Structure formats: structure tokens, C-alpha cells
Amino acid sequence: MEESASTLRPDILETTLLGGRVSLWQPAKGYRIGMDGALLAxxxxxxxNEGRSKAPTVLELGCGVGGVILSLAARCPQVSATGIERDAATFALTERNLARSGGPxxxxxxxxxxxxxxxxxxxFDLVLSNPPYFDDPDTLRAPHELKRPAWIADDGLQAWLDFAQAAVVDGGDILFVHRADRLGDILGGLPKCGSFIIRPIQPFVDKEAKRVLVRAKRLGKxxxxLLPPLILHDDGERKHTPEVEAILRGEAELGW
Structure with a gap:
């Protein structure tokens, strides 16, 4: 008999992504995959899907409960993904979510x-990450204790950048989603990379970007x-713009 969320912990909920194509267990409280993870995937x-590798290997740094990996795998069944997660309770859920998927x-x-x-x-052919957004807990109002590991980068952003550029093959890609005001740190923190492509992410068309997707290539020249921005919300009755709704349903990807 397949496990249910209630057999794991009473605070675990089942979540579906990409219009039901992905099902995973997540904590009711604490870090959960959100918009940044969806855009990363x-x-x-x-x-x-640019097709340079028939069976690309992918590494996600700080994979949470596996939502990005499973979303990517649903879009691209040819990938073989590995995730690294520090939090023990989250890691236990990750293992179970990945096992349920039946993939490699x-x-x-x-x-x-x-x-x-x-x-x-x-x-790896591709290294991706949605790392913690803050280096110092004093720079923001303290998050809920269950969310702290996902918000505070104890070793600093540079540790994540160093890991990524060491873990990717020559000519391979790195993809980060992060705060827009850290763009300079990301570009400067990847000295072995080039061929940078930046996509700003704006909450509304008339508001400045709060997030950026940054793609880099090891040894790229x-x-x-700088791509046109992705606009998350419009002023109508919809929660998201049509482009973002298509991404969340799994009907579109972000091209480069």
C-alpha cells in the first residue's frame, strides 16, 4: 500500500504542481516550493531542451523536498538529477518524494x-540553485524557525557560487535564482564562468525587479x-500573467 502523508507526520501535506503532473509531500509549516522554485525549474x-546532451546530468544545491527536481523531470524525462539538502527532516521527505517518482x-x-x-x-552538465537569500540573520526580520535554513545562508552566497562552478563540467551551465540586488555579487563570484544571461523578474510591469534568473557557462566567452523581464502579475482579475500561468501549469518553459 502506498504511503500517505498522514503516515509520515501529522504536519505533512500533499501538494500537486504543473497541473497535477507532479505530486509531492511538503511540511504544512516551514519552507515550501514557491514561485522562485517554479521559475528555476x-x-x-x-x-x-536546447538539446546539447541526450541525457543531461543535473545537480540542485539546496533541493528542499525535491519540488524543483521533480518539476524539471516532468518537463524533461531524459534528465538524471541529484539534489543536496542539509536539513535532516527535509532530506527525509526529499528521499521519499524522489522514490515515489520512480525516476533515476x-x-x-x-x-x-x-x-x-x-x-x-x-x-554535472547543469547545476542549479535557489539558495538562501540572506547571509546575515540581522539583515531581516527573523523568519519562522522552521524556515530559517531556507532563508539564511550561514556560509554566505559565495560558498554556493564556489560549489556550483566547481561541480559543473567545462562548457556546462549554472542557473541561479536570487535577489536582484545581489546580481553584482553573483557575476563577480563566478570568475571561471562567462556567457552570462540575465532575466529580471518583476512583480508588475511598472515595478522594479525583485528577483533575477542568472545563467552562466563555465569557461563561456x-x-x-540581458533578456526582457518576466512579469509575474497584471492589474486584472487573474493572479498571474498568462505567461506565468502557462509556466505554473507546465505548458511553457523559460527559453534563453
Whole structure:
């Protein structure tokens, strides 16, 4: 008999993504996959579907309960994904979610701050991450304790950037979603990368970008490209713009 969320913990809920194509268990409180993770998966699908590798290997840093990996796998069944997650309770859910999917995906319990070499991993075609957005807990109102690991990067953003560029093959891609005001730190923190492509993410058409998707290529030499922004909301009755609704339903990806 298949496990139900109630057999895990009373605070675990079942969530569906991409119009029901993905089902996963998440905590009722604490970190849950949201818009940033959905856009990360859609952007990763856009990279994978460029078709440079028939069976690309993917590594997600800080994979949470596996929502990004499973969303990417639903869009691109040819991928083989590995996720790294530090929080023990979250990691336990990740393992179960990935096992339910029946795909070739796996999760590793570990801390990004210990560095790529400590994991004895191969290098990957694509490394992606939605890392914690703050380096210092004093820079924001303290989050709920269950959300703290997802919000506070104890080792700093640079540790995540160092891990990513060490873990990707030459010519492979890195994809991060992060705060727009950290764009300079991301570009400067990837000295072995180039061919940067930046997509701003704006809440409304007349509001400044709060997030950015940043794509980089290890040893890339192409000039930096700044793409048109993705607008999340319009002023009508819909919650999201038609483009974003299509992404959330799994009917569209983010191209590059």
C-alpha cells in the first residue's frame, strides 16, 4: 500500500504542481516550493531542451523536498538529477518524494558549506540553485524557525557560487535564482564562468525587479545578455500573467 502523508507526520501535506503532473509531500509549516522554485525549474527546462546532451546530468544545491527536481523531470524525462539538502527532516521527505517518482534521481544529505570536494561527486552538465537569500540573520526580520535554513545562508552566497562552478563540467551551465540586488555579487563570484544571461523578474510591469534568473557557462566567452523581464502579475482579475500561468501549469518553459 502506498504511503500517505498522514503516515509520515501529522504536519505533512500533499501538494500537486504543473497541473497535477507532479505530486509531492511538503511540511504544512516551514519552507515550501514557491514561485522562485517554479521559475528555476522552468528555466532549467529551457536549458535542457536546447538539446546539447541526450541525457543531461543535473545537480540542485539546496533541493528542499525535491519540488524543483521533480518539476524539471516532468518537463524533461531524459534528465538524471541529484539534489543536496542539509536539513535532516527535509532530506527525509526529499528521499521519499524522489522514490515515489520512480525516476533515476537521488538526494544526498550534506552541507554546501563543506565544499564540492567533500562530496566525492562527478561534475554535472547543469547545476542549479535557489539558495538562501540572506547571509546575515540581522539583515531581516527573523523568519519562522522552521524556515530559517531556507532563508539564511550561514556560509554566505559565495560558498554556493564556489560549489556550483566547481561541480559543473567545462562548457556546462549554472542557473541561479536570487535577489536582484545581489546580481553584482553573483557575476563577480563566478570568475571561471562567462556567457552570462540575465532575466529580471518583476512583480508588475511598472515595478522594479525583485528577483533575477542568472545563467552562466563555465569557461563561456560570449557577451553578457540581458533578456526582457518576466512579469509575474497584471492589474486584472487573474493572479498571474498568462505567461506565468502557462509556466505554473507546465505548458511553457523559460527559453534563453
Amino acid at each position: 522552468a528555466g532549467a527546462a529551457g536549458i535542457v 534521481h537521488r538526494a544526498i544529505h550534506g552541507d554546501i558549506g563543506t565544499g564540492y570536494r567533500s562530496f566525492d561527486l562527478p561534475r 560570449a557577451p553578457l545578455r
